[in-house]
Amino acid sequence: MNPLLQDFNTAPFSEIKEEHYKPAIKEAIELAKKEINAIVSNPETTTFENTIVALDHAGEKLARITSIFFNLNSAETNKEIQSIAKDISPWLSEFKNDITLNKELFEKVKSVYQQKDNLDLSPEQAMLLDQNYKSFSRNGANLSEEKKSELRKIDTELAKLSLQFGEHVLAETNNFEMLLTDEKDLDGLPENTKEAAKELAKQKGKEGWLFTLDYPSYIPFMTYASNRELRKKLSIAFGKKGFQQNEFNNEQIVLDIVNLRYKRAQLLGYKSHADFVLEERMAETPEKVLEFSNNLLAKAKPAAEREFKNLESYAKKLDNIDQLQKWDGAYYSEKLKKELFNLDQELLKPYFKLENVIDGVFEVSSRLFDLKFKEISNIDKYHEEVKTYSVTDKNGNFVSYFYADFHPREGKRNGAWMTSYKPQQIKDGENDRPHVSIVCNFTKSTKTKPSLLTFNEVTTLFHEFGHALHGMLANTTYQSLSGTSVYWDFVELPSQVLENWCYEKEALELFAKHYETGETIPIEYIEKIKESANFHEGMQTLRQLSFGLLDMSWHGGNPTDIKNVKEFETKAFANTQLYPDVAENCMSTAFSHIFQGGYSAGYYSYKWAEVLDADAFEYFQEEGIFNKEVATKFKENVLSKGGTEEPMELYKRFRGREPKPDALLKRAGLI
Template identity: 70%
Template structure:
C-alpha cells in the first residue's frame, strides 16, 4: 500500500518510502486530471461554483504530495530524492500545461469571467475569478497549437534546469571543507565556532577542525579568523559555487534559464520576463522597480562610500591593509563595530539560547495575536532535529500545526525559509487548518553548550516566524488565496515587520536571558544593539540593491541570447554598487538560488520594497505600544488572515489608514 495515496491529516514521514513518490505523483496527476475532466464535461452552464470554485479545490491530493516531496528535497534530500525530483518536475510542468492550455476548460473560465460585472461575488471571489482567468491568459491559453507546443517544451526545460541549478549549488556546498590541524590557524575564532568545527571533524572521522560553506560554519570564520590567507581561501570557495570548471558548473544553466524565460515572455506577448512577472506585483513594471531601486541607491551610495572609507582607514591603521578585499569585509566590520560600540556577537550569544528565543517569538505571537504554542511529540517528523507544536487561538481552538527545523546537515540547503505541509482552506463548511514549517541553519548544541544564536540569527528566526504566522493565521475560503499566496512584493511584510521587535527592550526582556546565570540582558547591551542597528547600513543597503539590480539586469535588460559571458554581464550589472575589487574566481549569479532556483526572478527588489512597508507599518505599533493588542488584532485581521483575497495596497491601507512612504525606512536606516 502506498502511504502517500491514503487519507492522512499529518504528513506520515516515517511511513513514506522514497519509492512511493513517483507512483504517488503519477496516480495523483491522473486523479487531478479526472477532476479537471469532470469540470470540462459538466453539461450545465458554466458558473462560478461549478467552474472557478471547482477548479481551485481540484488537485488537493497532488498538492499535498508535492508539498511533502519538495520540502524534503530542500530540508532532507539525498541522491535518490534528487533523481526523483528530476523525473517528477517535467511531469508536473506537463500537467500544469495540460490545464492552462486546455481550450475547453479555458472557454468555460472565460464564459464566467465575461459575466463578472453581472455576478454577485464577494471581494475574495472577484479576486479568485480574476486570478483564474489570468492564470490561463498569462500561461498560453490564447496561443495557437504550434505556440502551445513551444510553451510546453520551454516549461519542461525550465523545470529541469532550476532543479539542476539547485543540486549543483548544494553539491558544491557539501563538497568543500577547510580542514585545519594547526591550532595557530584558529586564532581569533570564538570558542563555540572552534568546538563546532571539532565536532564536524569528529563526525567525518578526521583530526583537528573542519570548517564548511554552511552558514553557521562559514560566517563565524569570515568574521573572526585572524588568518587572512585562510579567510581568503574560504571566501574564494564560497564565491566559486557553480563557477568552477567541473560537473557542477552553472554558467550554461544561468544563460539557458535567462534565455528561456525571455523566450517564454515574448511568446506570451511581453517584452521581457520582468514585464511578465511584474504585471502581478505591487510594483507593476520594470521601470517602476528600477526607479525604486535607483532612488534608494542615490540615498544610500554616499553613506556607503563614507562607511567604506572609514573601514579602509580602520583596517590600514589596525593591520596596515593597503587594499580591502571581500574576505576582509566581515572581519574588519566586526572589529570596527566592536571598537565603536564595544559589542560583538560573542558577548551577546550567551543571552540568545535558541530554545528561549523561540519561546520569546511564541510570547510575542501570544501578546499580539492571542496564540498559544504547545510542544508535542506525537507528530511524525522527517528528522530527529525537528520539533513540533500545536498552536491554539485565544478561544482554545486548534489554529495550526507548527514544525521547527533549526540545524544544518548535509541533506539540507543553506539559508532559512518558511513552508507548509498542508494549506488552509474552507471547504464544505470545514475550515482546514494549516501545517506550517520554519527551516533554518543555526549552530547545533555541543557537548558543553546549548545552541546559542548571533543577534543576526535572532532576527532571522523572527523573520521566518513572521512568514509562519502569515501561514498559521490564514483564514480564507480558497486554497490558492490563502496564507502567503500574495503578491511577491507583499509577502515579506509579515516577516520583516516582526524583526523590529528584536530591537525593543520590552521584547528582549522576555527571552534574552544568560544561558548559565539566567540574568537578563544588560540594558547597556540593548542600547548598543539599537545604536549599532544602523552600523554600515549604507553598505548593507548597497549590497541588497546590487542583488536587486542584478536580478533586473538578467530579466529586463538586453536580450539574453546576446549574453555569452555570465561573469562579464554580472560585472556590468554591479558597476554602480561596487565597493570591493572584483574577484576573478568568483561569480554571484551561478549560486544566486533566489532567482535561478527559487521564485524570486524579477522579484528580489521585494525585500527592499517590503522594508518600506514594514518600517511604515511598525510606526503604527510604536505609536500605540509595541504589544498593543488592538493594533495586533488589526494587523492580523487586515493582513495576516486575508492572504491574497484582495489587492495588497487595499489591505495595507485598511490597516494603516494611508499608503506607505519610504520616510520611515530612510530614517530607521539613518540614510536621511
C-alpha cells in the first residue's frame, strides 16, 4: 500500500520509501487531470464557484505529495531522491502546462473574468479571479498552438536545468574537505569549533580536524583562523563551486537558464525575464528596481569605501597586510569589531544556547500574537533531529503544526529556509490549518557543549521563524492566496521585521541566559550588540546590492551575446567591488537563489523588504516593542492576509501610510 496515496493529515514520513514517490506522483497527476476535466466538461453555466474555486481545489493531492518530496530533496536527499527528482520534474512541468495551455479551461476562466464587474466579489475573490486569469495569460494561454508547444519545451528544460544546478552545488559542497593534522594550524579558532572539527574527522574515520564548506564549519574558520594561507584555501574552494573543470561545472547551465528565460519572456510578449517577473511584484518594473538599488547604492557606497579603507589600514597595522583579500574580510572585521566594541561573537555564544533561543522566539510570538507552542512526539518526522510542535492560540484552539530541523547533514543543502507541508484554507465551512517547517544549518552540540549559536545564527532563526508565522497565522479562504503566497518583494517583510527583536533589551532578557550559570546577558553586552548592529553596514549594504544588481544584469536584458559567465559577472560587479577579484572564483555558478530557488529577477527584494521592515519596526518602537495594538494590526493586516489583496494596501492599513526609506537609512547609520 502506498502511504502517499492514502488520506493523511500529517505527512507519513516513516512509512514512505523512495519507491513510493514516482507511482504516487503519477497517480496524483492523473487524479488532478480528472478534476480539471470535470471543470472543463461541466455543462452548467460557468460561474466563479464551479470554475475559479474548483480550480483552486484541483490538484490538492498532488501538491501535498510533491511538497513532501521536494522538501526532502532539500533537507534529507540522497542519490535515489535526486534521480527521482530528475524523472518527475518534466512530468510536473508538463502537467502545469497542460493546465495553463488548456484552451477550453482558459475560455471558462476568461468568461468569468470578463463578467467580474457584475459579480459582487469580495476583495479576496477578486484577487483569486485576477491571479487565475493572469496565471493563464502570463503562461501562454493566448499563444498559438505552435508557440504553446515551444513554451512547453522551454519549461521542461528549465525545470531540469535548475535541478541539475542545485545538485552540482551540493556535490561541490560535499566533495571538499580540509583535514588539518598540525594543531598550530588551528591557531585563533574557538574551542567549540576545534571540538566540532575533531568530531567530524572522527565520524569520517580520520585523525585530526576536518573542515568543510558547510556554514557552521566554514564561517568560524574564515572568521577566526589566523593561518592566512588556509583561509585562502578554504575561501577559494567555497568560491569555485560550479566553476571547476569537472562534471559539476555550472557555467553552461547558467547561460542556458538565462537564455531560456529570456526566450520564454519574449515568447510571452515581454522585453526581458525581469519585465515578466516584476509585473507581479510591488516594484513593478526593472527600471524601478534599478532606480531603487542605485539610490541606495549612492548612500551606501561612500560609507562602504570608508569602512573598507579603515579595515585595510587596520590589517596593515596589525599584520602588515599590503592588499586586503576576500579571505581577510571576516577575520579582520571580527578583530576590529572586538577592538571597537569590546565584543566578540565567542563572548556572546554561551548566552545563546539553541534551546533557549527557540524558547525565546516562542515567547516573543506569544507576547505579540498570543501563540502557545508545545513540543509533541505523536506526529511523524523525516529525521530524528527534527523537532515537532503543536501551536495553539490563547483559547487553546489549534493553529498549526510546526517542524524545526536545525543542524547540517550530508543530505541537506546549506542555508536556511521555511517551507510548508500543508497549506491553510477554509473548505466546506472548515478552517483547515497549516503544517509549517523551518530548516537551518546551526552548529551541533558536542560532547562537552550544547549547541551554542552565534548572534548571526540567532537572527537567522528569528528570520525563518518570521516566515513560519506568516504561514502559521494564515487565515484566508483559498489556499493559493494563503500564508507566504504573496509578492516576493513582500514575502521578506514578516521574516526581516522579526529579526529586530534580537537587538532589543526587553526581548533579549527573555531568553539570552548563560547556558552554565543561567545568568541573564549583561546589559553592557546588549548595548554593544545594539551599538555594533550597523558596524560595516555600508559594506554589507553594498554586498547585498551587488547580488541584486548581478541578478538584474542576468535577467534584465538580452543575454544571447553573453559567452563568458565570469567576464559578464566581473562587469556586473564593477560598480560595487571593494576586494580584488579572485580569478578562480565565480559567484553566479553557485548563486542558488536565482538559478535554483525562486529569486530570479527578485534578489533586490531583500533590500526592498528591509525598507518595509525598518519602517514597520519603527512603529513598534514608537508604541512599545510588545505593544498589543500594533502587533494585532500587523497580525490582522499582514500575517493573516496572505496574498488576498495588493501588498501596498495591506501595508498602508497596518501603518496608516506608505513606507518611507528614512527608517532604514537611519538604522543602517547611512544618514
